[in-house]
Amino acid sequence: xxxxxxxxxxxxxxxxxxxxxxxxxxxxxxxxxxxxxxxxxxxxxxxxxxxxxxxxxxxxxxxxxxxxxxxxxxxxxxxxxxxxxxxxxxxxxxxxxxxxxxxxxxxxxxxxxxxxxxxxxxxxxxxxxxxxxxxxxxxxxxxxxxxxxxxxxxxxxxxxxxxxxxxxxxxxxxxxxxxxxxxxxxxxxxxxxxxxxxxxxxxxxxxxxxxxxxxxxxxxxxxxxxxxxxxxxxxxxxxxxxxxxxxxxxxxxxxxxxxxxxxxxxxxxxxxxxxxxxxxxxxxxxxxxxxxxxxxxxxxxxxxxxxxxxxxxxxxxxxxxxxxxxxxxxxxxxxxxxxxxxxxxxxxxxxxxxxxxxxxxxxxxxxxxxxxxxxxxxxxxxxxxxxxxxxxxxxxxxxxxxxxxxxxxxxxxxxxxxxxxxxxxxxxxxxxxxxxxxxxxxxxxxxxxxxxxxxxxxxxxxxxxxxxxxxxxxxxxxxxxxxxxxxxxxxxxxxxxxxxxxxxxxxxxxxxxxxxxxxxxxxxxxxxxxxxxxxxxxxxxxxxxx
Amino acid sequence: xxxxxxxxxxxxxxxxxxxxxxxxxxxxxxxxxxxxxxxxxxxxxxxxxxxxxxxxxxxxxxxxxxxxxxxxxxxxxxxxxxxxxxxxxxxxxxxxxxxxxxxxxxxxxxxxxxxxxxxxxxxxxxxxxxxxxxxxxxxxxxxxxxxxxxxxxxxxxxxxxxxxxxxxxxxxxxxxxxxxxxxxxxxxxxxxxxxxxxxxxxxxxxxxxxxxxxxxxxxxxxxxxxxxxxxxxxxxxxxxxxxxxxxxxxxxxxxxxxx
Numbered sequence: 171x172x173x174x175x176x177x178x179x180x181x182x183x184x185x186x187x188x189x190x191x192x193x194x195x196x197x198x199x200x201x202x203x204x205x206x207x208x209x210x211x212x213x214x215x216x217x218x219x220x221x222x223x224x225x226x227x228x229x230x231x232x233x234x235x236x237x238x239x240x241x242x243x244x245x246x247x248x249x250x251x252x253x254x255x256x257x258x259x260x261x262x263x264x265x266x267x268x269x270x271x272x273x274x275x276x277x278x279x280x281x282x283x284x285x286x287x288x289x290x291x292x293x294x295x296x297x298x299x300x301x302x303x304x305x306x307x308x309x310x311x312x313x314x315x316x317x318x319x320x321x322x323x324x325x326x327x328x329x330x331x332x333x334x335x336x337x338x339x340x341x342x343x344x345x346x347x348x349x350x351x352x353x354x355x356x357x358x359x360x361x362x363x364x365x366x367x368x369x370x371x372x373x374x375x376x377x378x379x380x381x382x383x384x385x386x387x388x389x390x391x392x393x394x395x396x397x398x399x400x401x402x403x404x405x406x407x408x409x410x411x412x413x414x415x416x417x418x419x420x421x422x423x424x425x426x427x428x429x430x431x432x433x434x435x436x437x438x439x440x441x442x443x444x445x446x447x448x449x450x451x452x453x454x455x456x457x458x459x460x461x462x463x464x465x466x467x468x469x470x471x472x473x474x475x476x477x478x479x480x481x482x483x484x485x486x487x488x489x490x491x492x493x494x495x496x497x498x499x500x501x502x503x504x505x506x507x508x509x510x511x512x513x514x515x516x517x518x519x520x521x522x523x524x525x526x527x528x529x530x531x532x533x534x535x536x537x538x539x540x541x542x543x544x545x546x547x548x549x550x551x552x553x554x555x556x557x558x559x560x561x562x563x564x565x566x567x568x569x570x571x572x573x574x575x576x577x578x579x580x581x582x583x584x585x586x587x588x589x590x591x592x593x594x595x596x597x598x599x600x601x602x603x604x605x606x607x608x609x610x611x612x613x614x615x616x617x618x619x620x621x622x623x624x625x626x627x628x629x630x631x632x633x634x635x636x637x638x639x640x641x642x643x644x645x646x647x648x649x650x651x652x653x654x655x656x657x658x659x660x661x662x663x664x665x666x667x668x669x670x671x672x673x674x675x676x677x678x679x680x681x682x683x684x685x686x687x688x689x690x691x692x693x694x695x696x697x698x699x700x701x702x703x704x705x706x707x708x709x710x711x712x713x714x715x716x
Numbered sequence: 717x718x719x720x721x722x723x724x725x726x727x728x729x730x731x732x733x734x735x736x737x738x739x740x741x742x743x744x745x746x747x748x749x750x751x752x753x754x755x756x757x758x759x760x761x762x763x764x765x766x767x768x769x770x771x772x773x774x775x776x777x778x779x780x781x782x783x784x785x786x787x788x789x790x791x792x793x794x795x796x797x798x799x800x801x802x803x804x805x806x807x808x809x810x811x812x813x814x815x816x817x818x819x820x821x822x823x824x825x826x827x828x829x830x831x832x833x834x835x836x837x838x839x840x841x842x843x844x845x846x847x848x849x850x851x852x853x854x855x856x857x858x859x860x861x862x863x864x865x866x867x868x869x870x871x872x873x874x875x876x877x878x879x880x881x882x883x884x885x886x887x888x889x890x891x892x893x894x895x896x897x898x899x900x901x902x903x904x905x906x907x908x909x910x911x912x913x914x915x916x917x918x919x920x921x922x923x924x925x926x927x928x929x930x931x932x933x934x935x936x937x938x939x940x941x942x943x944x945x946x947x948x949x950x951x952x953x954x955x956x957x958x959x960x961x962x963x964x965x966x967x968x969x970x971x972x973x974x975x
Contacts, residue, residue, distance in 0.1 A: 278737035280747040354747040384762035399855035401905040
């Protein structure tokens with residue numbers, strides 16, 4: 171690898187084989203990650219299209235762009251596509267798939283064929299869901315609440331439910347692969363206390379995927395049975411209990427929020443250490459807090475149901491536990507900021523996303539505490555305050571982390587550098603567009619605008635904030651499209667990256683870019699902790715802010 | 717290449733079953749077994765949702781659930797449980813036979829396992845047919861637990877359901893009967909969902925064990941390598957254990973309340 175020319179001609183996972191079959195039948199975790207990357211990006215734009223129509227409808231107080239029924243379908247399908255087909259698989263199935271074996275010094279995930287199977291299951295689910303959209307869609311809200319979904323809705327609930335049921339198995343198999351890989355496939359010397367925090371975060375995520383997803387699977391099966399066979403398990407008029415459905419639904423769907431945010435937190439830990447050139451402050455605290463979030467996250471689900479008629483005592487307990495889950499999240503935020511403190515911080519693209527994440531996630535997390543508080547929750551329940559809160563976590567948190575991670579590891583995945591100037595511009599546009607979209611929604615919610623309304627002509631004074639929000643959404647769309655353009659551009663015209671363009675620690679940076687099919691020519695032997703940036707001064711020729 | 721790399725290379729040469737991304741056979745076996753254990757963890761959660769729903773409704777609609785539970789045949793249920801436990805025994809004996817390198821014994825034990833598995837499904841099918849004859853299938857229009865051969869309000873049950881006190885009041889009696897009709901429907905819905913999902917797992921298990929039996933017949937399993945048999949066995953035992961919980965919950969507990 172003495173000269174650039176040699177690096178280019180090296181066999182790597184991309185040029186090892188050619189042709190469509192070599193991709194569709196691959197068992198290489200890196201290729202499967204790319205298959206996932208393409209598929210979830212497509213689904214992201216489907217979900218984004220629905221969001222666009224929602225925002226356009228709300229530009230004016232009258233319900234004038236869409237029919238009321240169409241609007242119901244738009245927000246339902248926006249939620250279902252974004253949650254089940256983009257956010258849940260987003261980071262684990264792409265970056266996690268690509269990086270976990272490399273970070274722990276393994277040749278592949280423990281079960282490569284199951285990994286490929288999980289992608290096919292995802293595709294089958296996505297196609298079924300697209301079929302559901304094309305044949306008329308679904309209007310139950312993303313939550314499938316009974317008895318509306320089981321009795322009254324005359325849209326394609328069965329297809330949507332089955333699609334999400336199937337998608338669940340793709341996520342279970344991914345989680346299973348990660349847990350076994352992290353337990354059994356670590357290179358010699360890669361102890362648990364030397365694991366990169368990205369891997370810790372994915373370990374916690376996988377536990378939630380494994381223990382949560384089956385519950386939503388069986389819940390959706392019951393809804394489908396209830397609807398097709400007319401059973402009455404969740405129908406109050408026949409002695410069934412709709413609140414039981416909500417318990418079962420949120421038992422998965424609240425921890426699912428942590429499936430979305432934990433991998434993003436893992437990315438932030440990698441980026442913040444690298445661009446501050448410092449060891450991770452409180453490595454153990456960050457690692458254990460991931461596990462703590464996964465565990466406590468399973469015990470808070472009923473905070474979605476404070477006004478659903480659950481008993482006051484259980485509401486108090488769930489309120490308390492919801493406050494408790496904020497503690498490990500706060501531990502992470504404090505440790506990231508402490509890592510940056512007195513570090514030599516460079517404001518490169520991934521770091522801009524990471525800093526955006528820390529700020530926006532903090533707002534999203536703190537407004538979560540408002541909602542965990544019984545009194546305030548009654549006031550803002552089912553208003554735009556809730557919408558703004560979870561978009562701060564899922565977009566401001568999960569998506570910003572995802573974009574930061576894609577930029578950070580882009581040179582490793584493709585062997586090319588993206589244009590730094592464009593990268594930073596896009597990061598700033600995303601940040602501005604995001605805040606303009608969602609901050610007004612906090613105020614709207616506090617003023618009482620309910621979610622899922624298509625017409626607010628009885629309150630025309632809400633229009634100004636809605637116009638701001640829609641304007642922000644179009645800026646955000648530009649921020650999403652820009653990386654699509656320049657990342658594609660860089661595949662061909664980007665500068666060659668070299669093995670370790672950011673001088674980062676981590677085993678994935680010690681092998682070639684793009685890596686060879688089996689990741690390492692020889693199994694690495696690990697002799698030091700994860701983030702020894704203090705012993706790794708930045709070489710003169712490396713300028714992280716290019 | 718360093719020493720460990722040489723050792724790894726030799727191991728890959730000698731053991732054709734070792735896949736490229738594992739360093740040694742031990743690591744491969746551990747990974748497979750851990751994977752199956754975690755998968756069974758997901759299965760517990762999968763059935764857990766339904767068990768939870770069943771227990772909650774059972775508590776809320778206790779008399780109706782107890783009465784509907786009595787309509788299941790204790791003898792058939794017990795016999796079927798025995799059949800299933802026997803199938804787990806033969807699985808264990810097949811694994812032992814593989815450890816001892818006895819091919820024919822393995823195949824015999826696996827065939828017995830398949831036989832017990834299919835017998836269980838057959839008996840379960842017979843039980844479901846009984847429910848059909850008695851008009852106890854919730855989705856059908858002729859569902860009826862009040863009148864006809866599937867009546868659950870005869871004898872002791874009438875008193876237990878509080879019907880004896882309503883004899884003088886035909887309006888209240890009819891209301892109560894409608895209530896019983898609906899609440900037992902929830903029992904049977906959950907009964908069919910639980911036993912149906914369990915039977916589906918049995919069908920998958922029979923499929924897996926057919927493949928395993930063919931592999932055993934071809935002599936794929938040696939005392940050193942029989943991981944597929946072992947982890948398929950784990951799955952089979954798990955499906956048995958689900959039944960071990962289903963049997964008392966559906967058939968046994970409070971079968972004769974007050975007795």
